[in-house]
Amino acid sequence: MTRSSRLAVAASIAAFALLALLLAWQIPSRHVKGDPGPHALPLAVAALVLVGAVAALIGEMRPRPSGEEPWQQALVVGAGTVAFLLLLPVVGFVTSSALFLVATSLYLDSRRSITPVTRLVTGVGFPLVLWWIFSRLLDVSLPRGLMGF
Amino acid sequence: MEPLLQGLAFVLQPTTLLWIVIGDIVGIFIGALPGLTATMGLALFLPVTIQLDSLTAISLLLGLYFGAVTGASIPAILFGIPGNPNAIATVFDGLPMARKGQAGVALGGAVIASFIGGLISTAALLAASPALARFSLLFGPAEYFSLAVASLTIIASVSGPSLLRGVVMGAMGVLLATVGIDTMTGIRRFTFENPFLASGIGLVPVLIGMFGITQALDDAARSRDLHKVVTQQLGRLFPNLRQLRGMWRIILESSWIGTFVGLLPGAGASVAVVLAYERARQISPHPEEFGTGRLEGVVAPEVANNACIGGGLIPTFTLALPAEAAAVPILAAMIIHGVTPGPLLFTSQPHFIYAIIFAMIVANLTTCIFQLGGIRVFIKALSVPPALMPPLVILLSVLGAYALNGWMYDAVVAVAAGILGFILKRTGYPLIPLILGLVLGPMMESEFRRMMIITGGDMTVFVTRPLSLLLLAAGTGSLVRQLVHQRRLAQKGAGSA
Structure with a gap:
C-alpha cells in the first residue's frame, strides 16, 4: 500500500485508541480492596495502543520504499x-x-x-x-x- | 493408566471417529484447493463445533488440520502449486516426478511420509506429557497472568517485521476483549447500551472474518487464476517399500526438524519444510539429483510439515501459545468449550490430553487411508474455477458466523473483521497478535485482578514468584531480541545505502 494509506491507517488506529481511552476513563471504578477495577485494563491497553499508533505514525512520516500491491x-x-x-x-x-x-x-x-x-x-x-x-x-x-x- | 484408557475409549467411540473422518475429508479437500489454508478451514469449521462437546470438537478440528496439511501435497505434486505454504518444498521434486509419469508414487509417498511425521511428533507430545503435568503444579494466578503476557509478547515480536505493529495489534486485541459486561463487577464497558455489544465481541466471528474473509479478499485482489486442467496420469500409487526403508534417516531427521521448528513460535511449517528438504539433500547419496524428481525430495518436506502439527500443539496446549496460525482456532475452540489451556490441563484433565493425543493418531491414520483411497476424487477439487473461490469462502464465512447464534450481529462482526483485517494486513499490521489478544485478554485480566485481590494490590508478586518472573523475562527477552534484530537490519540498510 502507498505511504498515504499507511499514514491513514496509523492515524485511524490512534484516533480509535484515543476514543477508547476517553470512554475507558468514564467506566465506573467500583471494586473490592486490591482489585484495580474494571477500568484499569481498558485504560492501560488503550494507552499502549495510542502510544504505539502515534509512534507508527511518526515512523510513517519518514520516506521509505513502498511496493504497490493490487487491491x-x-x-x-x-x-x-x-x-x-x-x-x-x-x-x-x-x-x-x-x-x-x-x-x-x-x-x-x-x-x-x-x-x-x-x-x-x-x-x-x-x-x-x-x-x-x-x-x-x-x-x-x-x-x-x-x-x- | 486410567486417564490413558479413558482417553482411548473416548476416541474409539463411533461418533468421535465419524467426526474425525468428516474433518479429514473436508480437510483434504481444503488442502487440495489452492488458496484455501488449514487455518482458514479450521476457522470456518469453528461454528460447527459449537454444538459438540469439547473433545469431539477438538478431534474434528484435528482431523481437518491433518487432512488440510496432507491434502496440500496434491496440487503441489500435480501442478507445482502448493495447496498452502506447508507444501512449498514438496513442489521441488514432486512436480518433476509427476512430469516423469511418477505422480502416483509421489502422491503415495507424500501421504505415507506425512503419516510417519505426524506419528513421531504425536509421540513427542505423549512423551512430554508427564513432565508437563509435574510442571503444572507450580502454576497459580500470578503465573497464568505472566503466561498470557509472555505468550502475547512473544507472538507480537515474531509475527512480522515490525515489533511496534505487533505490540499495537496485541494490545488492540486485549482492548477489544474488554468490550461487554465485566464478569467481576457486572459493569458494562464500551457497550453503548447495545444488547449485542453487552455480550462482547465474539471470538469466533472475528476469527472467521480475519482468517476467511481477509484471505478471500486478498485472493480476489491478486486474482490468482489457474487455467490448468487435470491431465496428469497417476500410475502406480505406492512407492516401493524398499525405497522408503532406505530413507529411514531422512524420515527421522525430518521428523525432528518438523517437531522442533513446530515448537518455535513464528517459525512455521514453511520454514521446517525447507530445512528438512535441505537436510535431506545433504544426507542423500544423490544430492545432485534433487530437484529432478527424487522421492526423498517429496518425503522429507511432507514428513516435516506433519511433524510440525504435533510440535506446534505442544505449546498451544501447555502454554496457550499457538506456535502456528492454524493452532489459533484450536486454542479458540478450547476456550469456547470452557477448557483452560495451560500446564494445569495435564493434572486437572489428563484424560482430555490423552484423548487428544489418540485423536491425533487416529486423524493421522484416517487421513492416510482416505487420501490414498480417494485420491482420484480429491483431484477433482482442483477443477473448481478459481474465480468462484473468494465468493464461496465469503459466503461460507458469513453463513458460519450467522449460524453461531442466529444473529445478524455475528455476521456483521465477521464481515467487519474481514475487511478490517485486509486493510491491516495490507498496511503491514499482523493479525495473529490481535486474535491472540482477543483469546488471552479475558484470562489475563481475570488472573491479574484475582492476584491483586489476594495480595491486597501488591504488584511485586509477579516478579517475586520465580516462575512468574521467568515467564515475564521470556516475554521481555523476545521483545528485546526483536528490537536488537530490527536495529541491526536498520543499520545494515543505512550502511548499504
Missing part, C-alpha cells in the same frame, strides 16, 4: 460482501447468496473461463444445498425472503 478487485468484492449482508435479511439467504455468487464470480472471471452452466449450478445450487443443510439438518433458521427461503 481494486478486493474493494469491489468487499463492497459486494457488504451489499450481500444488507440484502440478506431483506430477500432471504438463497436469493442474496445466489446474487452475490453469480455477480462476484462474473466480475472476477474476466476471461470467462467459467461456463454459464457451471455458474448457474454453483450460484443457485450451492445456496440451496447450504439452505437445506442448515435449515433441515442443523435446525438453524436462516433469513427467509418472499419465497420462503
